[in-house]
Amino acid sequence: MAEFGIAAPSVKVAGGKPATATGKSLSVVALRKTYGDVVAVDEASMEIAAGEFVTFLGASGSGKTTTLMMIAGFCEPDSGTITVGDRDVTRLAPQKRNLGFVFQQYLLFPHMTVSENVAFPLTLRGVPKAEIRKRVGETLEIAGLSGFGGRKPRELSGGQQQRVALCRALVYRPPVILMDEPLGALDKKLRDQLQVEIKSIQQELGLTVIYVTHDQEEALVMSDRIAVMRNGLIEQFDTPRELFERPRTPFVADFLGAANFLPGRVEKHTDEHTLVRLDNSGGLLKARRHQLASGTEVKVAVQPGRLRACADDDGFCTGTVETATYVGTLVRAGVRIDGKEAPLLRLEVPAGRGPVAGERVGITADPDDVNLFAGEQGG
């Protein structure tokens, strides 16, 4: 029974530090799932530490949800193992895994009140009534739902319903809580608010959370680490900063940073920099030092926010501003580059100093913000 976490002391929240880390580590080794000829998840492996917030980020069909479902036990992997703490759960039924799950559609029991919903997993575990009442009360309070206990789910707003679902998943202190796009059905403002709430509850209680989303911003805001998935493969599993600043594949650079790509060829190296000759403009671009042989064909990737407009001949290329859209704190500019094929570069520059349409500009970037990808790697 101890495994069900009943004995876990109630968490006293103080100063945002985990009083007791209730979460456990989770490891996934060579997990694979196919549907007919389609490989949904291909040899996914990862180690998730206790108390870590990990997000599976990807477009639909990337395998993120399938991976989550395999961890939850709702679908069986073809091969591979899933370990929670030091317990192999790969072949266990969902109800034997003792994990928490928050669904996009809330899935509260409509015939039970909020309190009964939250109490449900505790009653399954034979927790005494007085203890149940205490724990349900505490949990609802954490989620700001005190006083809602007697209501039916249908009497609550979407955001409140999802808070109840969250309470229901964490009231029994599962070692890992899985969340499948839990904020997907909510509007933007509520989503932003709940992101912060979920994150702070996770930190306060030391929960291990695996979170699935297709929303890059959400992933960046909430996660300790993000696994970017595509076509059943984990493209990169890293901290938000690493993913953003040092993407390992063009896909990651595009997906997270919406990077601009320019083809080029490595010309030479200096001690600190790699110099790339751009194909279309013939300009020379300075990047941070990459381990690439001279002459290698590369894709240069720079995020719109890391490009700067400068004097006409100070940059690695020149162009004409085609569009300049004011979006509050930023101006989004499209700059048509002079030269072959004349690609359009997207820039984001602080409003006020922004370029205007029709203006001639040079474009430059900090070498540290320039990522190079060799050849056709990862497309």
Add this chain to the structure above:
Amino acid sequence: MAALTATAPARPRKLLASRKTRVGILYALPVVVYLLVLFVYPIFSTLLLSLKNTDGSLTLHWYADALTGVNLSVLITTLRISAETALLSLVFGFLLANAISRLKPLWAGLAMLIVVVPHFISALVRTYGWIIMLGDKGLVNESLAGMSAPGAPYQLLYNELGVVIGTTSMMLPYTVLLLYGVMRGVDRRLLAAAASMGAGRVTIFRRVYLPLVAPGLASAGLLSFILSLGYYITPALMGGPNQTMIATLINQQVTKESQWNGAAAQGVILLLLTFAGLLLVKLVTSLGASRRKRSAS
């Protein structure tokens, strides 16, 4: 809204949904007349008939008659057989509807067709079908004898078992249709959610699935109970003298004894029983709801 009223003519138009009209009631007139003539009037004339003495004075003795002696035992038999029928058609209907609701849509549609199509055939024909099946030399007894079941042939007709088999089969399409509708409405992901929290199959069934289909069970049970109360052909043909039900009795009084007043009294009692059944279910469900509310707070 401002833009809308600006372009509209002087008198601002009300939204269609909020417009109130006295003319609308006229649309209901044909139905109202129909119901008055063919429903309200007959019921009141029946009520009057049941309260009238042979000399035209008011009396309650037809009711006293209906609730004593043989008439009372017929009434009790009717209630018992209806309850048994409701229970059995609920059990079989639940199993059947549950199985069908798990099928793929195409197969489910086909299965529902198989359940419902027999209902298009006259009840008389179906009842005779059962009589052929259940007789001493019928398919059921022959097969049982073939398997050398001890005691075969069994008496499956002209007793209460026969009646209940018959009426249950007649009620089954109703219960299956009703329950299937409710079961299709249950979000099966709720069951997965319960499983994710650690609930086993039995717990999920008892604490999530059953409460969610309970309204359907109540209405299906009630429907088959009420329909059985007034059922005529099947009990009359498949039952023995001890299974006379109230509809049969009413028929006998009218056709054989020309005893309209007694028949009217029994008809009114049947109607009241039906109302009582409806009230009971209403009471039980609202009681359950308030109990849950109390335990929650």
